[in-house]
Amino acid sequence: MQSSRPLLLLVLFLGSSLCAAEPPSFRNTIQPILTRYGCAMGACHGAAAGQGGFRLSLRGFDDEGDWLSITRSANGRRLTLEDPARSLFLLKAVKAVPHKGDKRFEVNSPEYKAIVDWIAAGAPGPKAEDPRIVSLSVSEPHLVTQAGKSVQLKVTAKFSDGHSEDVTRWCKYNATNASVATVDDSGLIKITGAGEGTVSAWYLSLLSVTNVVVPKPGKPDTEAFAALKPRNFIDEHVLTKLRELNIPPSGRATDAEFLRRAFLDTIGVLPTPEEAKAFLADQAADKRDRLIDTLLKRPEFVDYWSHRWSDLFLVNGDKLMPQAMWSYYNWIRRHVAANTPWDAMVRDLLTATGSTLEHGGGNFFILNDEPTKCAETVSVAFLGTSIGCAKCHNHPMEKWTYDQYYAFANLFARVRTKNGTQADERVLFSDTQGDLVAPLTGKPQPPRPLDALQPVSMTSTEDRRITLANWLTSADNKLFQRAIVNRVWANFFGSGLVEAVDDLRVTNPASNEPLFAAACEHLVKQKFDLKALMRTILQSETYQRSSITLPENISDLRYGSHYVPRRLKAEVLLDTVSQVTAAPTTFKIDRRNANRGTADAYPMGFRALQLPDSNIASYFLKSFGRADRVATCECERTNEPSMAQALHIANGETLNQKLAQKDNRLDALLSSKQPDAKIIEEAYLLTLTRAPTDRELEKATALLTTAKPEDRRVTLEDLFWSLMSSKEFLFNH
Structure with missing residues (x-):
């Protein structure tokens, strides 16, 4: 017995050491591998329907669901606990058996060994006490370098239990501007050319970004930069950036x-x-x-910016009854005319109650009549960011999670409306009960603004929108x-x-x-x-x-x-054409889309920028990219030139009819008895806001002077058409 004690102690020691060794965490080790090697991406098993009968959540946002899918679905056939190396989960990853996703990593690689150890430990699932990632940082957040260089990133993750890890190997990398820099799967950045780009590292739902700056080759003109005098902080920061990139600025505009x-x-x-x-x-x-x-x-400032914010707030006669639409638009105009601070205007919108005809801002909630729609519109309009992806899974390119989405949307779950005393009137109020259920969990998330630390009490009867407005318009947001x-x-x-x-x-x-x-x-x-x-x-x-x-x-x-x-924007361009020709546009309401009303057209003299509604039957506005006000997105409006626009300017009705209209600007100029040279100067000032050059004046005057009396108007039409179809007129420059 005495001689066996050392052996027994050795066995007990080894056994206790093995028991003390922590198996790899499913949440913090296995999930990053599945994302890093594409298994949990949209093109593979992270697709909505999965691949080959095997489904994972996109980028591993659902730890519990993914663990069940791996260990329990298909009768658990993907894992062989008694012999981990024979697990189908591993055999396909190393392509020891046919795999449409090809080989993901090598046998005996760190990834392979981590998964083997996890399976050998019984494939434990995610635990409530698992450390959670709290931050992710890169070694080179701002990298200034030269073309041809290579830089290896190091990525460090910090966890809730205080420990840090080098997670460079497990990150998913992406470069935004390949003409400046590219990045490989190991985090090695290769500089390809001058300019600025970014490289992002993604790990466990967090992102960290490296800003890559590559100055243009050549000797900086320090004297030229030194001669520039900044007017305010904008110029100071712009000149600093231009020096960094070695881009000299142009001179001052005339x-x-x-x-x-x-x-x-x-x-x-x-x-x-x-x-x-x-x-x-x-x-x-x-x-x-x-x-x-x-x-x-100027009063035109109110017209311009009321129209601008009407695009943002989606003032639309297709979605609102006429009285409500005008109430909404006039609410915007009053705030713009009063120069209401932006935070106060947004607060007034988001906390609107009562009649939507008396408080026009309340129509925002008529247009966004469902909590998730409210949440997504508010995030885009007032935070400039889309959280829509998080409705189904953690956002793949941002920090917003599924839980955050439904906590944010739950702030709007108690907004209610009822009929008012007038035909088009709705009355907006906040109920004291009701919550939005998150489909994945079957439970409501405690209502909370996106980045707020504390949720709103589920039992509180206060209007949750007040908490939202306080957080949203805070000077710290x-x-x-x-x-x-x-x-x-x-x-x-x-x-x-x-x-x-x-x-x-x-x-x-x-x-x-x-x-x-x-x-x-x-x-x-x-x-x-x-x-x-x-x-x-x-x-x-x-x-x-x-x-x-x-x-x-x-x-x-x-x-x-x-x-x-x-x-120029569609409305601005149409208004300037009308302004130059002194031929106003008649705007007809599009009855195919608009709600019921009495008038078929707006009064003569309305400019496009004064229109409250987007439901206007105008081929010109449609062709030149007006916003339809269906969704809160800058993508609704386009200023991109197109063939339809070119043809409309060259031979369309708008410009030609306004030039040919009787008693317009051309008739006024011809009847003014001014010298031809003065008429030409007036034409240039009207269209291009400048006097003609000597050469332009000489040629245009000769054309008008030599024209027969009966041809003078046609000649002047041609002159105005040439000016108004030029890039100098069509573009702001």
Whole structure:
């Protein structure tokens, strides 16, 4: 007995050591492998219906469900606990048996060994006490390098129990701009060319991003940059970015270019010839600032921005009865006219109660009449981010989870409506009971704003929208600030600091993050006064740069080295055509879509930007990309040129009929008895907001002067048509 004690102690020691060894965690080890190697992706078993009878959740968002699918479905045939290497789950992954998904990893690789150890331990499922990932970071969050270089990323995950792990091997990588950088499955970044791009690392539903900056080759022109004088914080951040990328900026726009640009971007109309002459003749140094202040106070400003926000809030006569539609539109106009701070306007919208005819903002909930629809619209409109993917599974490109989606949507579960005393009236109120059930769990999630720490009490009878509005409009809510700053920025520059405008997510970073943060800080300091933000943008040297490019900045479309020309919006273009020709458009209501009403057309003199509704029977507006106001998405509107647009300008009814109309602008010019040269100058000021060059004046005057008396009007029509069909007229530049 004495001689067997050492052997017994050794057996007991080894046994206790084996018992103490933790098996691989299904949640934190197996799931990342399934995602990293594509098994849980949409093209494989992560598809809605799975593949080959085997289904996993997309990117492993459902730990419990995936564990049951692997260990219990198909009578548990995928695992062989007594001999893990013979498990079908492993044999297919290493292609020891036929597998349509091909080989995923090698025998005896770390992935293989982890799965073997997990099966050998009895394939334990996810546990409530499992450590949860709390953060993910990359070794090179901001990488400035040169073409031809390679950089190996290191990714570190931190968990709720305090420990950190190097998870570089287990991450899923993606590069957004292959012309700048690519990344392989191991996290090795290869720099391919100049510019800026991002590389994202995804692990356990979290993302971390590396911003890759590759300056243009060549010696920086430090003297040229040093000579530039920034007007405000916008210019400071833009110049810093341009220096980093070695992109020289263009010069300042001429007074004529700035005048036309500022009018179109701020109020959507052209300056009159008299306004143009006065501005161009003014020699004062502050004339641009004075013009900006004037534009922000003009009545056309209310028309322009009411139309802009009507697109966002989906004012639509197809979805609302006539009185309700007008009530909704007039609610927007009143706030724009009063320059209501954006946070107050949004709060008023989201907490609306009572009659939708008296409180027009309440029609937002008539249009979004279901909790999940409310949640998705609010997230896009006011947070600039889509959470729709999380309705079925954790968002594959963002941090939003399935549970967060239903907790957010549950904030709207008690919004109710009832009939009012008038025909088109609905009365909005908040009920004291009712919750939204999440389909996967069969239970409601405690209502909670997306990033809020504490949920709303399930038993509280307070209107949950008040909690939502407090969180949403808080000065600490960065997404709320970024969403509106990005929309305003896109209006003046043609694209947002983040593009697409309503696609604010970690994997889609801003073109200039320090500038974006500074603009948001500025908005908060100005108490969400959008006019103050617009004034700062309009005053910046960045906005006032010429659209004429240099060879070194011709490819820049997002960093502010020059103003990027863009085609006028559909409504603005139609209004300018009417303005130039002095031939108003008659807008007919589209009876195929609109709800019942009495009038078939809006009164003569209505401009397109004054229309409350999108249900207008207009081939021109449709062809030039107006928003239909069906969904809250910038993608509804397009400014992209098309063949239909070109043909309509060349030979369509709109331009030709307005030019041929009797008693229009052309008739007024011809009857004014002005010299032909003055008529030509007036035509150029009306259309292009500039005087003709000497060559243009000479040729156009000769055409008009030599025309027969009966041909003078046709000749002037041709001249106006040539000006209004030019890129200089059709584009803001």
